[in-house]
């Protein structure tokens with residue numbers, strides 16, 4: 283017990299002290315557990331930074347993504363001894379297992395499906411950990427969004443980056459609350475049925491309301507924007523491209539529509555799209571994202587319809603679209619910087635991440 287805590291604490295100090303002594307030359311050693319939709323994107327985003335590096339990625343099965351990981355130059359580890367044989371059979375060279383990788387990592391990005399249950403192992407290995415939005419807040423007791431609560435994560439051992447929908451809501455709500463104050467938010471989450479690669483989930487020819495009301499999204503926002511009044515409902519639709527939110531915000535002041543547009547225009551990680559320019563649906567947004575040339579056609583920014591923003595008195599109405607596979611990626615990078623004491627100023631980290639990932 284003593285040894286475990288000794289190793290754990292000393293590693294935290296190690297990261298902080300070494301950064302202090304060596305400045306920007308020290309890089310945080312990052313492991314990826316689960317190289318799927320989110321894991322492969324986080325791995326690429328870490329690689330694009332100058333203050334962190336990937337020391338290895340972990341998978342359980344020898345899928346095409348495992349072969350891509352090796353082709354992309356990442357050191358590859360099996361989730362456990364029992365999986366190594368399957369990788370050998372497919373000619374995928376493994377450097378060892380997750381256990382071995384955790385010995386050399388400062389922090390592990392847990393991008394496995396929810397409830398995979400690695401918390402005890404990470405604690406035992408004395409490694410920091412970041413989970414994704416599929417997990418409940420209670421797993422780590424600390425949820426993260428860069429704008430909303432970067433400071434809470436500074437030096438923390440474990441955190442969860444909130445889900446794609448929650449990240450989208452925080453990106454547009456936080457600036458409003460910060461500048462003018464929000465009385466109440468009502469949001470309808472129109473959710474994609476599955477990710478584009480996923481041929482198993484649905485619905486494929488139906489619209490399915492989430493009957494638990496309010497939906498979990500509002501409470502999830504409140505884990506990072508504490509004290510906000512927000513209620514949400516959700517509907518799953520037969521589309522794979524993006525989520526769409528219809529949001530109604532009661533502000534604490536009467537604000538002209540132009541001022542809201544001006545505020546979001548000056549806020550990074552939000553972009554405007556316009557119906558009058560032919561962007562009338564999520565289909566055109568993702569087409570434009572592909573045209574931008576970014577890897578995988580990702581859209582890290584939240585897309586707000588400029589001509590769909592309207593304020594009536596103190597009530598703001600808007601629509602925004604969320605690229606569920608990629609919007610959380612910048613937040614994962616900021617969360618690493620905060621937890622590993624690399625940067626205490628959130629705007630410096632946000633700017634650095636934006637620059638490295640070419641985020642608008």
Ligand code: NAD
Nearest residue numbers: 316317318319320361393394398414415416417446606607
């Ligand atoms: P995914 O299924 O695309 O990828 C998961 C990866 O983990 C796969 O490579 C799988 O082989 C591997 N894996 C499965 N079980 C494992 C285990 N026990 N140990 C090690 N590896 C294992 O899943 P995803 O969409 O990337 O989701 C990961 C997390 O990110 C979830 O919490 C999810 O809710 C969250 N998230 C997903 C999205 C999205 O739209 N896909 C958006 C935001 C957050």
